[in-house]
Amino acid sequence: MVDAPRNETLIGSDVSIKGEMAFDGSMRIEGKIEGKIVSKGKIAFGQGAQVVAEVQVGEAKIEGTFKGNIVAATRIELASTAHVLGDVRSTKLVIMEGATFVGNCHVTPDALKATSEFVTPVAATPIKK
Amino acid sequence: MSKEAARRLIFCPRCDARQEVSKVTKSTSCPGCHRNILTSDVEINEYCAKIEMWTAGAVTVGKKGTLIAEVRAESVVVKGGEIKGPVTSRGPVTLEKGSKVFGNITAPSLSIVESQHIVGMIVAGPRAAELIAEIEAAVVAKPPPAPGKTPHPAKVA
Numbered sequence: 001m002v003d004a005p006r007n008e009t010l011i012g013s014d015v016s017i018k019g020e021m022a023f024d025g026s027m028r029i030e031g032k033i034e035g036k037i038v039s040k041g042k043i044a045f046g047q048g049a050q051v052v053a054e055v056q057v058g059e060a061k062i063e064g065t066f067k068g069n070i071v072a073a074t075r076i077e078l079a080s081t082a083h084v085l086g087d088v089r090s091t092k093l094v095i096m097e098g099a100t101f102v103g104n105c106h107v108t109p110d111a112l113k114a115t116s117e118f119v120t121p122v123a124a125t126p127i128k129k
Numbered sequence: 130m131s132k133e134a135a136r137r138l139i140f141c142p143r144c145d146a147r148q149e150v151s152k153v154t155k156s157t158s159c160p161g162c163h164r165n166i167l168t169s170d171v172e173i174n175e176y177c178a179k180i181e182m183w184t185a186g187a188v189t190v191g192k193k194g195t196l197i198a199e200v201r202a203e204s205v206v207v208k209g210g211e212i213k214g215p216v217t218s219r220g221p222v223t224l225e226k227g228s229k230v231f232g233n234i235t236a237p238s239l240s241i242v243e244s245q246h247i248v249g250m251i252v253a254g255p256r257a258a259e260l261i262a263e264i265e266a267a268v269v270a271k272p273p274p275a276p277g278k279t280p281h282p283a284k285v286a
Contacts, residue, residue, distance in 0.1 A: 093243075094242065102253075102254075102264075105248065109246075
């Protein structure tokens with residue numbers, strides 16, 4: 001079992017989620033996710049993670065299997081165990097030797113200016129009373 | 130005492146034909162396509178624009194180098210410089226900090242230290258062929274609609 005830092009949400013390897021997720025802060029996923037993830041925080045997909053999703057986050061680190069498109073405001077990092085199929089868009093990209101990546105890559109300092117779909121996360125929207 | 134010359138195996142960047150050459154060989158003729166093959170390593174430290182940069186050696190682009198060409202090489206290293214054009218490598222592609230690549234990258238291994246300028250399609254990694262086969266299988270499984278079933282645009286309007 002992977003130990004998460006105190007302020008990090010951990011989705012364990014025996015968890016399977018289908019749907020839309022939003023969070024503040026940081027999250028580490030070791031399980032199976034299918035759907036959409038929106039946040040301004042950090043997300044890390046662990047080595048055992050199996051994700052099929054559209055992701056819009058602040059920073060992303062991938063160590064497991066990921067299928068879908070990722071938009072990250074600051075940085076995307078693919079570890080040597082990463083297995084990514086999909087498009088990435090960010091301002092910084094790091095790929096370790098050994099990572100598998102098939103997809104379009106758009107990494108420029110103003111990459112996110114062109115994406116109008118980088119929306120405010122659901123959790124950060126004030127609730128009207 | 131016999132002195133054995135050091136030899137190396139090279140592959141033609143055009144037709145993939147293999148041949149063994151001496152380590153000091155700078156260029157040779159391909160036994161497959163009978164065209165000239167550059168076998169030496171190439172280092173770019175200035176502006177260089179050409180149609181193709183095909184070599185059976187390594188291509189290195191230095192910090193002040195800008196290479197505008199279709200690159201095919203045994204390995205590619207960008208040390209902070211820039212490549213504009215598609216990059217295909219038989220070996221690893223390494224992009225060091227500050228490197229820029231505007232073009233598709235195809236390589237069995239890709240390592241990017243930290244880059245802010247990469248635009249193009251990337252096919253890299255030991256399991257890339259597996260992923261491409263998966264995409265092709267998905268395309269075959271979902272055939273396009275039969276031409277007879279789609280209504281004529283004029284009739285719809």
